[in-house]
Amino acid sequence: MSGNGTGPRLLFLFLDGVGLGTDNPMINPFAGAAMPNLRSLLGGQPLVASAAPIESPRATLLPLDACLGVPGAPQSATGQATLLTGRNVPAELGYHYGPKPNPPVAAILRSSNGAHAGNLFQTLRDAGKRSALLNAYPASYFATIESGRRLYSAIPLAVISAGLALKTADDLAAGRALSTDFTGQGWRERLNSPDTPLLAHVESGARLAELAAAYDLAFFEYWLSDYAGHGQDMAVALSLLATFDEVLGGLLAAWDDEAGIILITSDHGNLEDLSVRGHTMNPVPALVIGAPELRRRFTAGLRDLADVTPSILGWLL
Numbered sequence: 360m361s362g363n364g365t366g367p368r369l370l371f372l373f374l375d376g377v378g379l380g381t382d383n384p385m386i387n388p389f390a391g392a393a394m395p396n397l398r399s400l401l402g403g404q405p406l407v408a409s410a411a412p413i414e415s416p417r418a419t420l421l422p423l424d425a426c427l428g429v430p431g432a433p434q435s436a437t438g439q440a441t442l443l444t445g446r447n448v449p450a451e452l453g454y455h456y457g458p459k460p461n462p463p464v465a466a467i468l469r470s471s472n473g474a475h476a477g478n479l480f481q482t483l484r485d486a487g488k489r490s491a492l493l494n495a496y497p498a499s500y501f502a503t504i505e506s507g508r509r510l511y512s513a514i515p516l517a518v519i520s521a522g523l524a525l526k527t528a529d530d531l532a533a534g535r536a537l538s539t540d541f542t543g544q545g546w547r548e549r550l551n552s553p554d555t556p557l558l559a560h561v562e563s564g565a566r567l568a569e570l571a572a573a574y575d576l577a578f579f580e581y582w583l584s585d586y587a588g589h590g591q592d593m594a595v596a597l598s599l600l601a602t603f604d605e606v607l608g609g610l611l612a613a614w615d616d617e618a619g620i621i622l623i624t625s626d627h628g629n630l631e632d633l634s635v636r637g638h639t640m641n642p643v644p645a646l647v648i649g650a651p652e653l654r655r656r657f658t659a660g661l662r663d664l665a666d667v668t669p670s671i672l673g674w675l676l
């Protein structure tokens with residue numbers, strides 16, 4: 360399990376704003392959505408609180424506490440920083456904060472206080488492991504960052520703090536990265552980038568598996584789920600989940616369960632309860648896909664968001 364690139368690999372598929380909610384299709388799109396690929400991992404059940412915990416032939420689902428002992432609804436910056444450092448960031452700060460990191464959260468992600476081990480990407484870099492964020496970022500993103508009009512969110516900040524480059528439009532065009540909507544449609548329509556390659560949903564899932572194979576840790580951030588949760592539109596949410604399920608189908612078909620595991624998890628609840636506009640205090644799913652013996656080792660210590668980085672490092676190092 361050691362050596363550069365020879366150990367088991369991990370694909371971290373991060374879904375922003377996805378909790379485990381009630382099995383009520385009036386408020387929870389996961390209860391009503393036709394998600395055959397996701398349900399196949401859960402013994403036919405939807406991704407709702409009553410489904411967890413479960414161990415099926417191909418996946419294990421556990422609930423993870425996202426509140427971390429701190430009052431109030433969890434937020435993206437502190438939740439993601441916790442996922443990426445193994446530190447209980449809301450408890451250290453005394454509050455949940457987001458969506459973008461404030462200076463204290465940014466300092467934790469950059470490990471600039473020097474008293475702690477680095478973030479997940481830094482630690483893997485120092486151990487000689489290969490990791491990457493597979494999302495492509497358009498030129499306009501880098502321009503607004505440079506001008507100060509945009510702050511990094513937690514995940515890209517952790518990545519660049521490890522000296523890793525964010526993937527670009529060139530990477531997307533060359534098939535070395537994926538667009539946040541998986542298909543490239545958004546780049547064509549909203550980023551004035553009509554030459555962006557267009558992938559079918561199933562193809563983008565296969566691409567995710569193919570790209571992950573080059574790394575010890577491959578990370579993909581999907582934030583449209585949180586966006587849809589704030590939007591509170593059931594039809595939009597159901598359509599988003601149907602799309603995600605097709606991507607998942609492509610990923611599952613291409614993934615070698617003996618060679619590595621896929622972790623699907625989140626920073627806080629939101630999309631699973633469209634009756635409220637903000638985040639929820641529900642647990643988030645830790646859906647771990649792979650061979651049973653690999654999963655058992657990976658999930659042994661998983662209870663809350665702060666356990667994710669230790670589990671990943673225990674797995675990859």
Ligand SMILES: [Zn+2]
Binds near residue numbers: 376435586589629
């Ligand atoms: Zn949000």
